[in-house]
Amino acid sequence: MKTYKGYLIDLDGTVYNGTEKIPAAVDFVKALNEKGIPYLFLTNNSTKHPRDVAEKLRSMAIPATEAQVLTTSMATAKYVSEKDPGARVYPIGEEGLIMALEAEGLILTDEDPDYVVMGLDRDINYEKLSxxxxxxRNGAKFIATNGDIKLPSERGFLPGAGSIISVLSVTTEVKPTFIGKPEPIMVEQALEVLGTSKEETLMVGDNYYTDILAGIHADVDSLLVFTGVTTSDDLQAVDKQPTYTIQSLTEWDF
Amino acid sequence: MKTYKGYLIDLDGTVYNGTEKIPAAVDFVKALNEKGIPYLFLTNNSTKHPRDVAEKLRSMAIPATEAQVLTTSMATAKYVSEKDPGARVYPIGEEGLIMALEAEGLILTDEDPDYVVMGLDRDINYEKLSxxxxxxRNGAKFIATNGDIKLPSERGFLPGAGSIISVLSVTTEVKPTFIGKPEPIMVEQALEVLGTSKEETLMVGDNYYTDILAGIHADVDSLLVFTGVTTSDDLQAVDKQPTYTIQSLTEWDF
Incomplete structure (x- = not known):
């Protein structure tokens, strides 16, 4: 087995399930931390500030700083800002998106925006969609944090970012540029933050269709752990396999 | 030209454009009224009560009673009620839908509904969508008033019923049963109300993809008038042509 110099780690289903930590993952991250191997948490959750994500991880005894968290909102804001510094953006999303766009120096406005940037917004209404x-339709570029169609909750699956975003793509007949996993954009940004190359880095996650495909699309090796969404049966239906699969992160040999 | 004993008439683009009446259509409906030929207005607008639709028509000097209006909400309520009298329905929509469902004796509830019935709802929020x-996902049947993706307004095209409905179809991966034009269901109901047969009835409208296709799907002859959405150029791209096309309803010979 190859030795990796950097790890990109998914959160929900990989490190915790909702509010419950996955003990094997706690030990896994602690081992990375003790060995001094750089790691970054990559999440398609666009609603939270990285400070709050890091705090949640630390409350589970997982070593994590704010700088070790890359949310899809941060990746989206960075993508827009790199293309078009100081652009005028109409945001549809929650605190995590608004703060990430502001942190990149983008101008938030509902008048003549250059971009419409949309993520999950549980305060969605018809006026925002309009x-x-x-x-x-007036030419603003359409950027979306992530395409996840379902949001797991204790009530069941609620509408995810991708479902709400479909209102705009159906109305305008314009498809958005998606930034989050399984697109490669977020993984490429993560490598820049980590300072490791594609060859040296491993993407770790529980969801084939987001985490593992993001690795495959970005040419980064991937490790699928069966503690979340994807089962080994599911993998029989897919063409490109993860580099590694594992029942629990305790089995991983650094 | 065949003589028709009943007329089904679209509203927006055919009889008026927004708040402006189309004078040729006013004379057309007056002529039907004077000749005693039965007619019914068929609209995919699910938000309004038929009483208010008839009132708007009369304010334009178009002879119309509440009983001569069939909205997609009324058609949807009737469809559900015929399949399952007294069924439990969770409605997402405006006054026109809520009142139509109640008028059919359906039970409106957000707990364990047998049906989710959705139309345009400009008061949409995340909780309703959830x-x-x-x-x-728990097995309720999914019924939608109409699939129109755009809502014309003085500001431009706003999200239509079909766009908002896509949130639920994307989240649940269940396609709704659509009732409004271009589905045949609404036309079939309209024939029952008019009391004329398919062969004796003409569907009149400005939109090929809703009005004319509804006629074609229900095996009813159709008359496309070029006062609204569809142009004669548009027709070159379609396979099945309307029975008749006309520049203005003044040209029509009864």
Whole structure:
């Protein structure tokens, strides 16, 4: 087995399940930390601030700083800012998205925006959707944090970012540029933060269709752990396999 | 030209454009009224009560009673009620839908509904979408008033019923049964109300993809008038042509 110099780690289903930590993952991250191997948490959750994500991890005894968290909102804000510094953006999303866009120095406005940037917004309403649709039709570029269609909750699967975003893509007949996993953009940004190359880095996650495909699309090796969404049966239906599969992260040999 | 004993008439783009009446259509409906030929207005607008639709028509000097209006909400309520009288329905929509469902004696509830019935709802929020998605996933049947993706307004095209409905179809991966035009269901109901047969009835409208296709799907002759959405150029791209096309309803010979 190859030795990796950097790890990209998914959160829900990999490190915890909702509010319950996965003990093997706690030990896994602690081992990375003790060995001094750089790691970064990659999440498609666009609603939270990285400070709050890090705090949640530390409350589970997982070593994590704010700088070790890359949310899809941060990746999206960075993507827009690199293309078009100081651009005018109409945001549809929660605190995590708004703060990430502001942190990149983008101008938030509902008048003549250059971009409509959309993530999960549980405070969605018809006026926000209307402003977004009209702006896209007037030529604003359409960027979306992630395409996840379902949001797991204790009540069952609620509408995910991708489902809400479909209102704008159906109305305008314009498909957004997605930034989060399984797109490679977020993984490429993560490598820059870690300072490791594609060849030296491993993407770790529980969901084939987001985590593992993000690795495959970005040419980064991947480790699928069966503690979340994807089962070994599911893998029989897919063409490109993860580099490694594992029942629990305790089995991983660094 | 064949003589028709009943007319089904679209509203927006055919009889008026937004708040402006189309004078040729006013004379057309007056002529039907004077000749005693039965007619019914068929609209995919699910938000309004038929009483208010008839009132708007009369304010334009178009002879119309509440009984001469069939909205997609009324058609949807009737469809559910015929399949399952007294069924438990979770409605997502505006006054026109809620009142139509109540008028059919259906039970409106957000707990364990047998049906989720959705139309345009400009008061949409995440909780309504969540309740709808969970109910469909728990086996409730998913019925939608109409699939129009855009809502014309003075600001431009806003999200239509079909766009908002896509949140639930994307989240649940269940496609709804659509009732409005271009489905045949609404036309078939309209024939029952008029009391004329398919062969004796003409569907009149400005939109090929809703009005004319509804006629074609229901085996009813159709008349496309070029006062609204569809142009004669558009027709070159379609396979099945309307029975008749006309520049203005003044040209029509009864």
């Amino acid at each position: 402003i977004g649709a009209l702006a896209i | 309740i709808g998605a969970l109910a469909i």
